[in-house]
Amino acid sequence: xxxxxxxxxxxxxxxxxxxxxxxxxxxxxxxxxxxxxxxxxxxxxxxxxxxxxxxxxxxxxxxxxxxxxxxxxxxxxxxxxxxxxxxxxxxxxxxxxxxxxxxxxxxxxxxxxxxxxxxxxxxxxxxxxxxxxxxxxxxxxxxxxxxxxxxxxxxxxxxxxxxxxxxxxxxxxxxxxxxxxxxxxxxxxxxxxxxxxxxxxxxxxxxxxxxxxxxxxxxxxxxxxxxxxxxxxxxxxxxxxxxxxxxxxxxxxxxxxxxxxxxxxxxxxxxxxxxxxxxxxxxxxxxxxxxxxxxxxxxxxxxxxxxxxxxxxxxxxxxxxxxxxxxxxxxxxxxxxxxxxxxxxxxxxxxxxxxxxxxxxxxxxxxxxxxxxxxxxxxxxxxxxxxxxxxxxxxxxxxxxxxxxxxxxxxxxxxxxxxxxxxxxxxxxxxxxxxxxxxxxxxxxxxxxxxxxxxxxxxxxxxxxxxxxxxxxxxxxxxxxxxxxxxxxxxxxxxxxxxxxxxxxxxxxxxxxxxxxxxxxxxxxxxxxxxxxxxxxxxxxxxxx
Ligand code: SF4
Ligand code: SF3
Numbered sequence: 001x002x003x004x005x006x007x008x009x010x011x012x013x014x015x016x017x018x019x020x021x022x023x024x025x026x027x028x029x030x031x032x033x034x035x036x037x038x039x040x041x042x043x044x045x046x047x048x049x050x051x052x053x054x055x056x057x058x059x060x061x062x063x064x065x066x067x068x069x070x071x072x073x074x075x076x077x078x079x080x081x082x083x084x085x086x087x088x089x090x091x092x093x094x095x096x097x098x099x100x101x102x103x104x105x106x107x108x109x110x111x112x113x114x115x116x117x118x119x120x121x122x123x124x125x126x127x128x129x130x131x132x133x134x135x136x137x138x139x140x141x142x143x144x145x146x147x148x149x150x151x152x153x154x155x156x157x158x159x160x161x162x163x164x165x166x167x168x169x170x171x172x173x174x175x176x177x178x179x180x181x182x183x184x185x186x187x188x189x190x191x192x193x194x195x196x197x198x199x200x201x202x203x204x205x206x207x208x209x210x211x212x213x214x215x216x217x218x219x220x221x222x223x224x225x226x227x228x229x230x231x232x233x234x235x236x237x238x239x240x241x242x243x244x245x246x247x248x249x250x251x252x253x254x255x256x257x258x259x260x261x262x263x264x265x266x267x268x269x270x271x272x273x274x275x276x277x278x279x280x281x282x283x284x285x286x287x288x289x290x291x292x293x294x295x296x297x298x299x300x301x302x303x304x305x306x307x308x309x310x311x312x313x314x315x316x317x318x319x320x321x322x323x324x325x326x327x328x329x330x331x332x333x334x335x336x337x338x339x340x341x342x343x344x345x346x347x348x349x350x351x352x353x354x355x356x357x358x359x360x361x362x363x364x365x366x367x368x369x370x371x372x373x374x375x376x377x378x379x380x381x382x383x384x385x386x387x388x389x390x391x392x393x394x395x396x397x398x399x400x401x402x403x404x405x406x407x408x409x410x411x412x413x414x415x416x417x418x419x420x421x422x423x424x425x426x427x428x429x430x431x432x433x434x435x436x437x438x439x440x441x442x443x444x445x446x447x448x449x450x451x452x453x454x455x456x457x458x459x460x461x462x463x464x465x466x467x468x469x470x471x472x473x474x475x476x477x478x479x480x481x482x483x484x485x486x487x488x489x490x491x492x493x494x495x496x497x498x499x500x501x502x503x504x505x506x507x508x509x510x511x512x513x514x515x516x517x518x519x520x521x522x523x524x525x526x527x528x529x530x531x532x533x534x535x536x537x538x539x540x541x542x543x544x545x
Contacts, residue, residue, distance in 0.1 A: 001017070001018075002028075003019060003023040005514070006512060007399075014513060021071055027077055029121045033084055033115065034068075034087060035127070039110045040108070040113065040144070041094060041109060044098055044105060045062070049173065060070075062169070062172060063169070064156060066153075070358070071486070071487035074327040108185045124521075137186060137512045141179040143495075145179060154204055157207055160241040163207070167202055168202050175195070175196050192470065193498075194487075200499070202493070203474050205531060211240055211269070215240060216270035218373060220369050223281050225361045227356065227358070227359045232256045232299075233250065233256075233298055233351045235257060236300065237261075238452075243259075245302070245341065245344065253274065254352050255348060257278050258357070259282070260282055262304075265370075265448070267280070267281060284400075286306035286400070287401060296358075297356065299321065300319055301322075301323065303326070305489075310328075310330070318331070319354070320346075332346075358384075370457040371449070371460035372430075382465070385469070390419060391478065392479070393479045394423065394479075395458055395479060396482050396484065398428040398493065402487040413437065413446070417543060418445075420543050421443065423449065423458050424449065424491075425452055425455045425458060433446055449461075453493075455497075475502065475503050483505060492511075506529075506532055511533065515530065
């Protein structure tokens with residue numbers, strides 16, 4: 001196997017025997033084959049799209065295939081085999097449609113290749129990342145693919161709420177088709193990567209519209225981090241539709257619903273807040289789940305990444321349910337029914353006989369600073385900027401991870417001068433969202449916009465501030481970027497910011513392993529991207545002493 005798509009990749013170069021995330025070589029081979037077959041589907045659907053007959057089923061399949069290969073989403077080989085079988089079937093149907101409509105298809109192996117189930121593990125030599133021999137070209141191709149994975153995840157959550165944008169599907173399909181070309185140049189690939197970033201902005205805007213139109217605009221909310229005295233279900237991941245269905249189905253059943261990790265932002269939506277059995281947030285970022293799930297005592301539902309393979313002696317594994325693109329051996333999967341709805345009754349009835357959760361923390365945190373809420377505070381914020389009370393906003397969005405070096409972000413937040421405000425989104429926030437950082441004349445020093453996709457909120461806020469302050473360039477704002485990344489959703493957030501012309505982004509705790517020295521040189525020249533150094537040095541560089 002070879003995988004280097006996340007920040008924790010082995011030795012900072014690539015996982016070759018088994019993933020640091022727990023992904024086995026057989027799983028990695030299946031993901032490579034699935035992506036290869038999916039590229040074939042994208043090539044055919046792009047050709048159909050040019051003749052105005054794209055298949056919506058193909059677009060949906062493509063986003064799900066990309067999403068399921070994201071870090072910490074699927075560890076289940078039989079489920080991946082199903083995806084691969086479906087991919088070959090769908091590709092055949094689309095090729096048949098193209099033939100019937102006399103649409104010429106490129107003679108690429110991705111289009112023509114078919115494999116039987118017992119051959120799935122053998123195809124790696126030409127489906128894997130290393131099949132592209134030129135390291136620089138491989139780097140930019142993978143940057144585009146990883147961006148597409150993040151974009152696909154957001155597009156899926158939006159589609160689950162009935163919101164779709166044909167342009168997002170078009171951009172993803174085009175990118176997958178272009179990276180399949182062996183004659184594509186580095187310059188063409190750089191433009192492609194920016195186009196993927198533009199798709200990321202669209203996908204995040206779409207998901208923002210889907211979430212806020214369905215559940216209302218997030219509002220400032222105090223979220224309890226302790227526990228109640230009834231059994232609970234802990235919901236993790238990013239899918240708000242799943243949370244809605246679970247809340248509705250579990251009403252009056254004697255159980256409470258808690259949020260975990262990236263589901264925390266659901267606590268600020270007016271729609272969810274009205275359920276009396278919607279309890280607080282339990283635990284911290286994804287990587288602590290193997291410890292924290294031991295004390296929750298109840299049931300678990302994963303609606304997207306990040307699921308971590310339970311330890312061998314874990315006591316909770318058989319109480320874990322997955323849904324959507326998530327899969328984990330030893331857990332149960334809940335698929336959508338024919339009517340598109342999910343039946344959570346087994347999960348709910350099992351929860352009722354569990355012990356209540358054991359508290360691991362107590363108190364409250366404040367959430368709900370998405371664009372609508374922050375813009376309501378805009379006059380006050382602009383006044384604080386003009387009076388010199390707020391010197392800088394530091395965007396610290398992104399992911400958390402296991403590496404001890406991530407304590408940098410806690411220290412950075414602690415040492416940041418008191419006239420600086422942190423804008424955050426994503427699970428990166430768990431490194432500092434429980435610190436007593438105080439406020440500036442009532443404006444908290446950590447403004448949490450929500451999930452990683454709510455980084456879009458930060459863009460809306462930046463654009464509004466630019467206008468209010470009469471600035472020409474987004475880079476003239478008193479906003480600096482120190483983004484933590486782990487998986488491919490952070491990659492699309494980064495590409496989205498680059499496509500909007502944001503420069504001087506610091507990303508860490510390490511740069512992606514897939515950046516070669518030459519690619520990094522170009523990214524530095526074009527966007528002045530940098531990584532982190534020490535807390536003191538970075539505070540000095542980003543905000544001054
Ligand atoms: Fe390794 Fe990350 Fe890939 Fe998992 S997702 S195999 S940890 S690079
Ligand atoms: Fe976190 Fe997995 Fe990336 Fe949505 S839950 S940000 S790591």
